[in-house]
Amino acid sequence: MFKYLxxxxxxxxxxxxxxxxxxxxxxxxxxxxxxxTFWGTPISLFVFWIGLAHAGTxxxxxxxALDIKLDRRTALIAELSTLVCLVFAGIFxxxxxxxxxxxxxVMPLLDARGNFANVGSPxxxxxxxxxxxxxxxxxxxxxxxxxREIPALDKYRKPMAWLLFPLVLWVHTVVSLDFATAFVPEWxxxxxxxxxxxxxxxxxxALMNLLLCSEGYRVRLLERLQLIFSWFMCAIWVWDLMxxxxxxxxxxxxxxxxxxxxxxxxxxxxxxxxIALSLSVLIGLFLERLYIVSPEFGSYAAxxxxxxxxxxxxxSVGGFVLLFFGIRRYLSWKMEGAxxxxxxxxxxxxxxxxxxxxxxxxxxxxxxxxxxxxxxxWASEEYHVLxxxxxxxxxxxxxxxxxxxxxxxxxxxxxxxxxxxPLLYPVIALVTTVTLYLRAYFVExxxxxHRHEKWMAAILLVLVAACAGTFFAGGSSQNSTNxxxxxSIGVDAPISQSHARLLWNARCATCHGVKGNFNxxxxxxxxxxxxxxxxxxxxxxxxxxLVKVILNGRANMNAxxxxxxxxxxxxxxxxxxxxxxxxxx
Amino acid sequence: MGMDRREFIKxxxxxxxxxxxxxxxxxxxxxxxGDLPSLKRFEDEVKLALSQAKKSLDLVKIPTPGAxxxxxxxxxxxxxxxxxxxxxxGCGKCILACNLENNVPLVPDEDAxxxxxxxxxxxxxxxxxxxxxCGNAPCERVCPxxxxxxxxxxxxxxxxxxxxxxxxxxxxxxxxxxxxxxxxAQKLGLARQFxxxxxxxxxxxxxxxxxxxxxLQNDRLDFKTKLTVGATTADAEWRGRGVKTACAEACPKNxxxxxxxxxxxxxxxxxxxxxxxxxxxxxxxxxxxVVFMRGRR
Numbered sequence: 001m002f003k004y005l006x007x008x009x010x011x012x013x014x015x016x017x018x019x020x021x022x023x024x025x026x027x028x029x030x031x032x033x034x035x036x037t038f039w040g041t042p043i044s045l046f047v048f049w050i051g052l053a054h055a056g057t058x059x060x061x062x063x064x065a066l067d068i069k070l071d072r073r074t075a076l077i078a079e080l081s082t083l084v085c086l087v088f089a090g091i092f093x094x095x096x097x098x099x100x101x102x103x104x105x106v107m108p109l110l111d112a113r114g115n116f117a118n119v120g121s122p123x124x125x126x127x128x129x130x131x132x133x134x135x136x137x138x139x140x141x142x143x144x145x146x147x148r149e150i151p152a153l154d155k156y157r158k159p160m161a162w163l164l165f166p167l168v169l170w171v172h173t174v175v176s177l178d179f180a181t182a183f184v185p186e187w188x189x190x191x192x193x194x195x196x197x198x199x200x201x202x203x204x205x206a207l208m209n210l211l212l213c214s215e216g217y218r219v220r221l222l223e224r225l226q227l228i229f230s231w232f233m234c235a236i237w238v239w240d241l242m243x244x245x246x247x248x249x250x251x252x253x254x255x256x257x258x259x260x261x262x263x264x265x266x267x268x269x270x271x272x273x274x275i276a277l278s279l280s281v282l283i284g285l286f287l288e289r290l291y292i293v294s295p296e297f298g299s300y301a302a303x304x305x306x307x308x309x310x311x312x313x314x315x316s317v318g319g320f321v322l323l324f325f326g327i328r329r330y331l332s333w334k335m336e337g338a339x340x341x342x343x344x345x346x347x348x349x350x351x352x353x354x355x356x357x358x359x360x361x362x363x364x365x366x367x368x369x370x371x372x373x374x375x376x377x378w379a380s381e382e383y384h385v386l387x388x389x390x391x392x393x394x395x396x397x398x399x400x401x402x403x404x405x406x407x408x409x410x411x412x413x414x415x416x417x418x419x420x421x422p423l424l425y426p427v428i429a430l431v432t433t434v435t436l437y438l439r440a441y442f443v444e445x446x447x448x449x450h451r452h453e454k455w456m457a458a459i460l461l462v463l464v465a466a467c468a469g470t471f472f473a474g475g476s477s478q479n480s481t482n483x484x485x486x487x488s489i490g491v492d493a494p495i496s497q498s499h500a501r502l503l504w505n506a507r508c509a510t511c512h513g514v515k516g517n518f519n520x521x522x523x524x525x526x527x528x529x530x531x532x533x534x535x536x537x538x539x540x541x542x543x544x545x546l547v548k549v550i551l552n553g554r555a556n557m558n559a560x561x562x563x564x565x566x567x568x569x570x571x572x573x574x575x576x577x578x579x580x581x582x583x584x585x
Numbered sequence: 586m587g588m589d590r591r592e593f594i595k596x597x598x599x600x601x602x603x604x605x606x607x608x609x610x611x612x613x614x615x616x617x618x619g620d621l622p623s624l625k626r627f628e629d630e631v632k633l634a635l636s637q638a639k640k641s642l643d644l645v646k647i648p649t650p651g652a653x654x655x656x657x658x659x660x661x662x663x664x665x666x667x668x669x670x671x672x673x674x675g676c677g678k679c680i681l682a683c684n685l686e687n688n689v690p691l692v693p694d695e696d697a698x699x700x701x702x703x704x705x706x707x708x709x710x711x712x713x714x715x716x717x718x719c720g721n722a723p724c725e726r727v728c729p730x731x732x733x734x735x736x737x738x739x740x741x742x743x744x745x746x747x748x749x750x751x752x753x754x755x756x757x758x759x760x761x762x763x764x765x766x767x768x769x770a771q772k773l774g775l776a777r778q779f780x781x782x783x784x785x786x787x788x789x790x791x792x793x794x795x796x797x798x799x800x801l802q803n804d805r806l807d808f809k810t811k812l813t814v815g816a817t818t819a820d821a822e823w824r825g826r827g828v829k830t831a832c833a834e835a836c837p838k839n840x841x842x843x844x845x846x847x848x849x850x851x852x853x854x855x856x857x858x859x860x861x862x863x864x865x866x867x868x869x870x871x872x873x874x875v876v877f878m879r880g881r882r
Contacts, residue, residue: 027789028752029767038752038765098750098765098789105730105749123729123753183723183759183867540810 002325005214009325012318019311024095031308037294041309042096044289045316048203049089050130050175051196051285055204056082057137058168059222061161072144074219077211077328078204079141084324085207086134088316093126107470122178125422128470129171132426135467136164136433139460145331150447156440159386163429170425172197177422179292186246186292195236199285202229202255206281211324213275223262223274226281230259248291254284286313386432389439393432397424400471423471434464495571497578503568504575507560516579535580538573546573621777622691627684630691635677635708637700642710644863650846650874653720653739661822663720663739663846664796665874666833667857668712672840675711680704682835683715685779686797690770690786703764705794706832712877713832713841715794716741716762717864720872724754724763733791738825739846739874740796748790755791759867763793796843796875797830804828824848846874 023030023042031041056078063070070078094103107127118124140160147153176196179187205226212218234256241247258280267273377383404420440446449457495503505514512518516533538546550569553559560569588596652660683689683706690703707714718741725733725741732747733754755763769788770776776785782799786792808823825845833841844853861880864873 027767027769028750028765038755093751096751098752098791099748099787100789102730102747102749105747106751118725118728118731121727121729121753123727123751127729178753181727182753182757184756540806542809542812545809 001214001216002329005325006322006329009318009321009323012314013322014318016311016313016315016318019308020091020095020315023308023312024100026308028096028098031306031312039096039293041290041305041312042092044286044293045312046089046092046096047175047196047293048286048289049085049092049316049320051172051200051203051289052207053082053085053089053137054133054168054172054197054200055207056080056085057140057164058201059204059208061140061164061168064158064161065165068221070219070221073215074208074212074222076141076144077215078208079137079144080327081204081207081211081324082137083134083141084320084327086130086137087323088319090130090134092312092316093123120419122174122181122422125174126178128423128467129174129426131467131470132430133167133171135460135463136160136167136429139433139437140164142456146447152446153440155381155385155446156436158382159436160433162382162386163432166425167429169197170422172200174422186244189243191236191239195240198229198232198236199288202226202233203282203285205229206278206285209274210278210282213271213278214325218274223268226278227259227262230256230281248288251284251288251291254280254287256284258284386436389432389435390428392435393428393430396431397427400424400427427471430464430467495567497571497575500568500571500575503564503572504579507564508572516576516583533576533580533583535577535584538577538580543570543573546576622775624685626691627777628681630697630702631677631681631684631704633697634680634700634702634704635675638675638708638711640710642712642714643866644710644877645866645869647862647864647869647873647876649857649862650720650872650876652847653735653737654872655720655735657737658735658739659737661847662737662825663874664801664825665718665739665844665846665853665876666796666830667842667853667860667862667876667878669838669840669842669856669860670712670863670877670879672838673712673836674838674840675708676837677708678835678837679713679832679841680706680708682831683794686831687783687795688776688778688780688785690766690776692770692775693768693773696767701767703766703770703792705764705792707762714760714762714865715832715875717760717868717871717873717875718794718796719868720874721870723757723759723871727753727757729753736798738801740798740801741793742798743792743795745784745786745790745792750789750791752791759871760865763791766790766792794875797828800828800830801825824851826850 028038028040060070060075060078062068064075094100097103106123140157143153143157143160147157173193173196176192180189180192182188205222208222209218209226212222234252237247237252237256259277261267261273262277267277401417401420401424405417441449504512512533547566547569549557550564550572551559551561551566564572650663650665652658653663684704687705689705692701692703696702705715718739720739722733722735722741725735728734729751730747730749732744732749734742734744736742750765752765755761755765766786766788768775771785772788778785782803804825804827805823812821826848828843830841830843833839833843842853842856844851846853848854857878860878863877863879
């Protein structure tokens, strides 16, 4: 079964890959973009897949946190679907860039470029938040996989669920802010986060029901939820229609009207009927994303989608099917050999688990209250597990905020507290998770790792470090206060030529070159490209204004006021004259 | 016909060399002559753009632009323009002047048919319309890399080499003043460098009106030089006097006035006195530097 699905996925994926390659080669003009909207299909696909990606972990985590029993196989499928969706959600924002090779400029990863990424841009928030979310989802999934081998790990799943629950809502809110902070009238509105989250859960439920059909069983709870969410989405759409007069009719029919057929028993009880219901929801929600991203969709040309758009859609759908069922097959074949690694589904699994849990907790001396009883949050077990890591998380977030507040304004981009608020919870979640697992491994010895798992953990830690790096938005740089005035600055006797040469080679040569002939690779990043060093130009700029530039900085030149004395700066200017004269000989 | 081995190898290698030379012919030729677009094509495109121009422009009254409120802004300079709607007759000479000054490339025919021009100056409501260099610019706020930024002198500037082409700024500009390089104009033979001072833009980056930044920079350098050699002592501060943008220079009716909003002696301040200032409705709250004027003279 999985093999045929993989083949079908491959059949979609390969032509899609061609379309992807072509559109990277051709640039954004390859797909449908009109003069008013700049984004088009890739961003619609990004929003669609990131929505699906949020739903899997969200469902699994929320159900776990709220004590709603979901059997192991369903929960694992939800978590795996999240990870696979994230892969495709990550590809689209990268491939849609005009200059794909410059993608790294979006992330504030360390201050390697000596320049800020704009921390006020929702795209930067996206990058940081989604990176954290992907990592923590991976950890959550791995923990769940490992619980079969080491049941003690189960203790950490619920605290993780409580961490992920707000994180998912947070990250999807940030994604919706890409749109809600913009000026396009169709996107404005404080309801956008709720709208996006509801859409994400709705589409995720549909995907889950579809995947469960491929496994050959069903979870009625998820189907009922899908129906309920279709009502919720309809309510939002009707509200939006009354508010702004815009409605995507096809999305309304596919995702609003057709899911209601679940109320007919014949359709509901038939496997193909259920598949059709879920598919219609997914199609409807994709159309809706397309409509949100390009409001003029459908009103522009006879055929709004060209073959590239179809190719990109095929790429992501086929790729998802291929990768998801590939991993699914690999896991059940490699780890278990009997195809039941993901657990049984006839109910014995659930009953067993509940029984085991009761025994375990009895053994640990925790009295399991009856269902419906109120447990004080501070008395719950997950709070005890989470207490210290959470404290560390909050402390790091506090240190981070203080560091941000102490940063000066740079290059007219305000690095204000408001700009990093969207990053705070991801910081907390990341630090808490790392602390939680480090403590579990080194202090509590709750689990052991095989050799290849150790490698994986090491890679994970490196990724975590990179992830933490994305929150670092650069060191302190001084704002250029260079204005022109006539007062000459009192310059004392300049330093000696040999001292100046040492200074030049230490401080200036990285960019300006040892002989003043510029480090081309570095300098081509800037526009306007600085002038070459020649006597005529130095004369026209004047010695003391050059001294001021060295001390106060200008455009891309950093300020050296604290690091060089005025005498040294003056000496450097003299040295520049001598370099220029040498160059002209 | 007799041909010995030596002859055969000789003729073979000759043919190969000739083939190689034939294959190489394009490169030197391109360098020498090039297939640069003619000036007439630029003129034709402007005519096409004029015929496709939007007819309506929704204007609201605004107060005179003051000093910028962004951190690090200059208290002396804020450059901007006023477009005199009573004088402008919509001839479109400013568009061509801008294209030639800033090396704005042509677009392929299918883009032109869809109205997707690269022109930094559009015609809307039969008046020139360009980036307003908003003091509170929404495009700069969302730029992930800081390629769109504000100079202390009030220009909304663009660092082409830092742009990754996420097009977020374009999506966030309420009046669509930003243009995206969908095509590699240089490769398609649609770009021509009329002005050596302005670089040609690569495929995949955003661009827009720069208020002729290079002219301002030249004037500033000139001023500085004179200051160092003591040729000018009139006043010590550079206020950008005497600079005109290409469109303002080209306007036969003097309907485009460039100047410094904070300088009492600037033609902009003098000529906009006693006039009503207007801005497009979408921009009215964003503190635009380029405005329209109308009414009493």
